[in-house]
Amino acid sequence: MxxxxxxxxxxxxxxxxxxxxxxxxxxxxxxxxxxxxxxxxxxxxxxxxxxxxxxxxxxxxxxxxxxxxxxxxxxxxxxxxxxxxxxxxxxxxxxxxxxxxxxxxxxxxxxxxxxxxxxxxxxxxxxxxxxxxxxxxxxxxxxxxxxxxxxxxxxxxxxxxxxxxxxxxxxxxxxxxxxxxxxxxxxxxxxxxVPFPIERYNEKELEDKENTPEKIHKACNYNYIVTASSRPCEGDQDRKLKVEEPLSGIVSNHCYIISGSYKIRVGTQTEHILKLSNPWASQAYKGAWRDSDNRWTEELKETVKFNSKYDGEFYISYRNFLYCFESVTVCKFNPYLRVTSRKMSHKQDSYVLTELTLRANTNLTINIHQYLKRFFKSDGYRPANARVLLAEKTGDRKSPFKYVNGDYKSEPECLSLETPIFMSDVCSKTSNDQLIINTLNKGTYYLYIELDCKDSTHIQFGCNIIGSEVLTSEVPHSEFGIFLVNTLKDYARTRVTKVRINNEEPGFTAKYFNRKEAGGYALYLFSNDSTNGSTALEMVQFTKLKGLQLMETSIKSGYLEITPVSDSKSAFSEKYFEINPGKQKFHLLKMIDPGCHCNYSYQTRIKYNTKSLVRMCFKDGKKKAISNPSAPKDVMNYYYLFHDYGVIFIFENKSKTYTLDEYFTLKKLDNLRLCSEDLKLSKQKPFWKFTVKPQTYIVKSLQKVNISLGVCFQNTCGHQFLKPGDQTSSIIERNSPEQLSADEIAHITALRGVKSSITKAGSNEILQIYYKYYYFGSFYGFLFKNEDPNYFFKGDFKFELQNLKLEDPSGGSNDTWNIRLGYMQSEVKKLVRIDPNEKVRMSFKYSYYTIKEDQSRT
Incomplete structure (x- = not known):
């Protein structure tokens, strides 16, 4: 080179x-x-x-x-x-x-x-x-x-x-x-x-009888330059198209000019006739519509501007033309547009970003040129892969760029984006992937050009900008990220059909495209348009990236920067992205080979708001009754429901009179943890303690530690049912169990505890001496009280304990309390839980004697 x-x-x-x-x-x-x-x-x-x-x-x-x-x-x-x-x-x-x-x-x-x-x-x-x-x-x-x-x-x-x-x-x-x-x-x-765009129709496209004949016909009428290449000799034997007459006179493997296209009436039929010219200026064609064909009338000759001179010019029907020729090249020459030619270059892994200012509405053509391969013959030269993207700068903060056009081609000598002044009504996309843009309104546009220069550190190319009143200037590279991302998002919004990806949340949609017309980029775009306020948790895994490079975006020095991901195979693996309502998340890929392909999979999880979760839990959650012998059935219940972010619990009290006092112990939390507010209240011990007032419910939640894994939990629960006027609830709500004073423990235990009275030894007489115990979650509270004026109480309580220990044991023993109570005396004791995740169990027996206040022993 x-x-x-x-x-x-x-x-x-x-x-x-x-x-x-x-x-x-x-x-x-x-x-x-x-x-x-x-x-x-x-x-x-x-x-x-x-x-x-x-x-x-x-x-x-x-x-x-x-x-x-x-x-x-x-x-x-x-x-x-x-x-x-x-x-x-x-x-x-x-x-x-x-x-x-x-x-x-x-x-x-x-x-x-x-x-x-x-x-x-x-x-x-x-x-x-x-x-x-x-x-x-x-x-x-x-x-x-x-x-x-x-x-x-x-x-x-x-x-x-x-x-x-x-x-x-x-x-x-x-x-x-x-x-x-x-x-x-x-x-x-x-x-x-000439600097104008080129179209080429191959054999398959020529046989598209619905579109290509009309394109050729209009190209001739628009005074474009049209050439045709005839078939090699050996190709004729394989053709199956039947023709009326021998087609001698057509030189094989030769280039002709198509200088006219006519649609003439022959009887009741319309015949499409082409006017061709041989550069030899000789060699007469001898097929249908040759100069001596008796179907020529004076009227027809005048219609096609018939020339009888022997100068290589002749007429041929379109169907015979298909038999003889294998390709057509059209140059869309437009003398009314101004051409701006620029030499451009960029370094490896870089690009050129140019601002185009259109001072009036115009048809715009952009040609990207590289050296022709014919200049190098056997030197091994290959043009670089080329990408181009054009977008309008809108001035809108939400959508700053509007996609106009783009293309990506493998080793093109010339890549064209064009706005034909005459051909816009013929087709919206040409048969060889050159693109047609509608007339552009005056305004500001960004043109992005990148050539893949793997074989060198620097590449040079040419750019023709064809249009009326077009001014150009360079754009800083710092604007590239915003330009590219927003242009591709606009392309997705206007040209890609969205797919609903979650049956439970219709607002979660995705769009994926991998198209050359997007400048050789692929985009996976996830949108959260939830009307329920749900947050999406989305994970995409790309595998088998053939001819695609995964890109990542980052903010550096206040600008959006786009760089290749070093390890595309593991990119985004086991990694979820949170998308709030009204927001989008995208993954960007860049074509490095036009024959690209990728496999991808995605998982979408829903983070519902509390209102939605409560509704779902009441409807679909598992229901368990909280039995209250004093209340009718199905008055107090709790529900729980697994969801993508964890587990929601609802404790419901439909009673009109009773307050539910609940102590809910969580055991063996597998991939679950308490919410932050509960962690603070419980000092990271896995239990909940709360009250539920009549005809209300409260909501509790467990969060997943790793949302991609499953969860499991076990629980035990203890509850009390408080009658109206019970004031202990406010004490518990104000304090955690460890913060309760001895008087508060005595008060709560007296009101809520399980009561056992002492009987007089040797008789069934029940004394006014008793003990009560109540489970506070982290400990058992015991209240011993003597309300009998006639007796002094002396008792020894010996315990067998599992995962519990006596606080302040008596007489040097770890399992015994010595209780001594005179009239109207009381004592508070505690059994403390050792491991909050393990079960507790206790049993005890006691011996006692009572002494008459006159010191006589009974």
Whole structure:
């Protein structure tokens, strides 16, 4: 590649041609001398030394001024198709392009020449488009002359004008030699001569009888340049299309110009007729609608502007055309639009971001050019993959960019985004993936261009911006992230169908696209449009990323930055993203190969708000009764329901009189934890203690530790039912059990505890001496009280305990309390729970005796 770039720099150096002409010097081009080296390819010649020698014997280099008198030469005077005729060189694609260009837009030929008159110095400067940018090539008037045929060897001189000969020579100089311009496609020639977009219809597209014939018909009527390539000889045997007559006269593997398209009435039928031209300016076609066909009437001849001269022009029906030709190339030439050509470049893993200011409504075409492969032959050159994206800057904070168009192509020599001024009613997307944009309104647009330059650290390319009143300026890279993300979001919003991804929450939707027209980007966009206030928890896992690079976004220095993910295979694995109502989350991927593919899976979990969870729990939760012997059945219940974020519990009291006093112990919490407010109240011990007033309910929740795993829990519960007027609830609500004073423990135990009275030894007399105990969750409270005025109480209480211990045991023993009570005396004791996650169990027995207040023993 570097060899061609260096050679291009040399051949585009412009000599002082004005001085040379004024001084009458004879100019001879040292870079393309009149020698065999300018005829035969230096890279990949098909001639051996013997054939080269034979050819040289028949060829002589002569100046045009020596061959023809000055009176018989003009440069570009009265230009017409008659000036152009192919010689012995196999460059029909180039000569046909010249015939098409001069037939449609003859003034464009004049623009190619910098000096526009014949001069005796034999120096001519021509303008070509290399990488879409004007480059100037200088040639002399030496041309190969065939001594055998006594005529020019290559492009022929058939009128006074010599412009076709000089353009062909300049094209040969750019390519390296005359041999190097043999074979090719007219698209190469067109984009090297004019800056307008190219469309190509292949064989399959030509047979699309609903669309392609109409496209060709309108292209001819719009004065576009249209060429057609005939089939190779061997291909005809495999064709199954039946035709009326033999199709002799069509040269195989040859390029023709389509200069007209007509729809004529033949009886009751409409026939589609094409007018073609052979660059040889000869070789008569002998099929249907040939010149001698008896179906031609004077009226039909006038309709198609019939020409009976033997100059290579003929007519053919569209169905016979399909039999003979395999491709069509259309150049959408529009002389009314202004062309701005820019040389561009960027470093590896970078891009160009340009602001386009449209000062009026306009049709806009953007061509991205790279060096043609034909310039390199066997050098192994391949154009880079190219992406382009165009968006309108709206000024709206919520949607700052509006998608307009985009494309991504593998190794394109020219990538086009276009707004045809005439073709917008033909189709919305061309058959070879070139895109058509509606006329753009005046305003500000951003144009993003990126070429994949893996083989080098820097890449150069050309950009043609075609439209009326378009101003350009560079955009800082800091704006790229906002531009790209919002443009792709707008593309998804307007062009991608959303998919509902959760049956329980209709507001959770996703859109995924992987399209070239999105600039070669893929996007997974999740939207939370829940009307219930639900939060989404979403996880996407991308696997088998073929030809796609996962990207990540981050904020750096106040700007949104987009960078490749280093390890795409594990990206987002087991990682959930929370999306609040009214928000979106996206995952961005970038095509690095047009044949890309990826597999992905997603999981969506719902974080309902409390109101929704309560409704669901009452409806679908598991219900358990809280039995109260003093109240009717189904008055007190609790419900629980598993959901994506954990478990919700509802404790319901439908009683009109009783208050529910609940102590709910949670055991073996597997992947669950208490909510933050409960952790604070319980000092991270897994239990709840609360009261539920009549005809109310309270809500409690357990949260998942890892939402991707399952959960499990066990529980035990203790409850008391308080009658109206019981004031202990307020004490418990104000304090945790550990904070209760001895008096408060005594008060609560006296009101809620289980009571056992002491009987007189040896009789069934019940004394006014008793004990009560009550379970506070972290301990048992015991209240011992003597209300009998006649007795003094002495008792020893010995315990068997599991996961409990005595607080303040008596007499050096760990399992015994010694209780001594006179009249109206009381004592409070505690059994403390050791492990809050383990079960508790207790049993005890006691011995006692009572003493009469007169000291007599009973």
């Amino acid at each position: 570097q060899d061609f770039v260096y050679r291009l720099q040399q051949i585009t150096k412009l000599p002082d041609y004005t001085s040379i002409i004024l001084n009458g010097e004879k100019y001879e081009d040292d870079l393309f001398p009149p020698k065999a080296s300018s005829i035969f390819s230096k890279r990949q010649s098909k001639f051996d030394d013997e054939k080269k020698s034979q050819f040289e014997e028949r060829i002589e280099w002569k100046r045009l001024h020596d061959l023809y008198p000055e009176s018989d030469m003009d440069l570009i005077k009265d230009i017409s198709v008659k000036d152009v005729k192919q010689g012995q060189l196999g460059d029909c694609y180039f000569i046909s392009t010249l015939r098409g260009l001069v037939g449609s837009h003859p003034n464009e030929i004049k623009k190619i020449f910098v000096n526009k008159r014949i001069n005796k110095s034999g120096i001519y400067v021509l303008r070509f488009l290399i990488n879409g940018h004007p480059e100037f090539v200088t040639v002399d008037d030496y041309v190969p002359y065939s001594n055998y045929h006594k005529t020019l060897a290559f492009a022929m001189k058939v009128t006074k004008n010599i412009w076709p000969i000089l353009i062909e020579k300049a094209w040969a100089k750019i390519n390296g030699s005359y041999e190097d311009i043999e074979s090719g496609n007219s698209g190469d020639a067109l984009i090297s001569l």
